[in-house]
Amino acid sequence: MPDVDIRLTVNGQLRDATVEPRLTLADFLRERCQLTGTHLGCEHGVCGACTVLLDGAAVRSCLVFAVQADGAEVTTVEGLGSEGGGLSVVQQAFRDCHGLQCGFCTPGFVVSVTALLRDNPDPTDEQIRHGLAGNLCRCTGYQGILAAARQAAAAPR
Amino acid sequence: MKPAPFDYHRPETAAEAVGLLADLGDEAKILAGGQSLIPMLALRLTAFGDLVDVGRVEGLRGVEPRADEVWIGAGTTAAAIENSATVAAGVPLLARATPFVGHFQIRNRGTIGGSLAHADPAAEYPAVAVALDAELEALSPRGTRRIPAGAFFMGLWDTALEPDELLTGVRFPVWSGRRGFAVEELARRHGDFAIAGAAVAIELDADDRVRRCGIGLMGLGPTPVRAAKAEAAAVGAAVGDLGPEDVGRLAVADLDAVPSDLHGSSAYRTRIGAVVAARAWSAAGTEALDA
Numbered sequence: 001m002p003d004v005d006i007r008l009t010v011n012g013q014l015r016d017a018t019v020e021p022r023l024t025l026a027d028f029l030r031e032r033c034q035l036t037g038t039h040l041g042c043e044h045g046v047c048g049a050c051t052v053l054l055d056g057a058a059v060r061s062c063l064v065f066a067v068q069a070d071g072a073e074v075t076t077v078e079g080l081g082s083e084g085g086g087l088s089v090v091q092q093a094f095r096d097c098h099g100l101q102c103g104f105c106t107p108g109f110v111v112s113v114t115a116l117l118r119d120n121p122d123p124t125d126e127q128i129r130h131g132l133a134g135n136l137c138r139c140t141g142y143q144g145i146l147a148a149a150r151q152a153a154a155a156p157r
Numbered sequence: 158m159k160p161a162p163f164d165y166h167r168p169e170t171a172a173e174a175v176g177l178l179a180d181l182g183d184e185a186k187i188l189a190g191g192q193s194l195i196p197m198l199a200l201r202l203t204a205f206g207d208l209v210d211v212g213r214v215e216g217l218r219g220v221e222p223r224a225d226e227v228w229i230g231a232g233t234t235a236a237a238i239e240n241s242a243t244v245a246a247g248v249p250l251l252a253r254a255t256p257f258v259g260h261f262q263i264r265n266r267g268t269i270g271g272s273l274a275h276a277d278p279a280a281e282y283p284a285v286a287v288a289l290d291a292e293l294e295a296l297s298p299r300g301t302r303r304i305p306a307g308a309f310f311m312g313l314w315d316t317a318l319e320p321d322e323l324l325t326g327v328r329f330p331v332w333s334g335r336r337g338f339a340v341e342e343l344a345r346r347h348g349d350f351a352i353a354g355a356a357v358a359i360e361l362d363a364d365d366r367v368r369r370c371g372i373g374l375m376g377l378g379p380t381p382v383r384a385a386k387a388e389a390a391a392v393g394a395a396v397g398d399l400g401p402e403d404v405g406r407l408a409v410a411d412l413d414a415v416p417s418d419l420h421g422s423s424a425y426r427t428r429i430g431a432v433v434a435a436r437a438w439s440a441a442g443t444e445a446l447d448a
Contacts, residue, residue, distance in 0.1 A: 045192065045263070063192055134262045
């Protein structure tokens with residue numbers, strides 16, 4: 001089972017690595033890049049906590065092998081804020097609207113909402129709900145998250 | 158790392174991919190978008206010695222309008238299908254089924270060929286392929302062959318593909334004239350596999366009679382099911398004379414292997430199947446009458 005050399009860009013930084021083919025992108029980000037903002041909940045594609053942007057598209061990083069991301073650009077939740085550590089519009093909205101309690105699911109929601117609003121800057125409430133459907137939260141009851149998505153959509157960008 | 162170890166292969170051409178499949182034998186499995194395979198590997202429901210990643214194989218992606226059909230590359234993602242004006246115009250049933258496929262994050266990776274080859278009987282694309290009489294193109298070292306969707310699904314997660322065959326594309330016939338299409342399903346949460354679902358296509362003649370129709374059922378057997386008895390009863394009849402509930406009842410009349418699990422008994426699924434088939438028939442019929 002030979003290891004595979006890969007090269008990808010994570011949050012703007014080039015990363016070279018030699019990985020086992022069965023290493024998921026999520027584990028690569030957390031264990032090899034020490035980017036532990038990407039959370040792992042179910043590890044089989046249900047919960048959405050591990051959502052990242054892969055060449056701009058929101059994907060579940062537990063359902064992508066790191067070898068498949070060879071040559072790609074990955075953005076994790078750590079790459080969404082500004083250089084100085086400031087929050088992105090979406091992150092600020094989650095903070096303002098109490099869109100999190102324990103915070104475990106939050107990175108996945110923030111990445112999903114970021115992609116959703118990029119592709120559809122003026123979503124209807126129904127579109128927001130569909131956009132959030134791929135992420136699970138066991139604390140908030142979702143109302144704060146919905147409010148955060150609405151605030152972020154309304155914010156000047 | 159949860160999956161069992163495997164060797165990774167990333168061919169650049171379809172010929173190279175099927176050559177690898179032929180050489181590697183039973184231990185090899187194609188990795189397309191991975192949205193069904195990787196969970197199964199993670200849960201160790203399955204394991205393979207070799208994965209052949211076709212994600213970068215040339216010529217497997219795209220949507221092409223052709224004379225009386227639309228060709229869709231097997232490696233085309235559900236997201237690309239969702240955003241394709243060609244699909245929306247030529248194969249509306251496929252376009253309407255797509256938002257039911259997982260969530261948008263899944264649709265960004267998952268491919269139509271992967272869904273068809275995975276052959277989950279509750280999935281949307283297999284039912285649409287069956288309802289529309291799509292043709293599947295399979296490449297092997299022996300060449301290309303076309304497989305009608307009706308002869309492709311053999312059983313749960315089992316297809317007519319040989320171990321060294323790769324799905325390269327799907328041909329969907331374009332229905333013309335006065336047509337209507339609808340997909341209805343019941344799932345516990347949006348994005349889950351349906352407890353039962355129906356994909357319906359109807360074409361009417363100038364006198365509002367059903368010229369042809371296709372009813373594909375999801376989640377009601379080990380494969381996607383074509384509701385042949387209901388279709389036979391409908392063809393030639395005036396669409397206004399057909400009660401949707403009657404069509405729904407006929408659609409489930411001959412089912413004999415409806416699954417039963419904690420989400421619903423066979424009897425419950427069969428009832429839901431009749432309801433969703435009736436709703437889809439009604440919606441498609443209304444659209445065709447207005448067309």
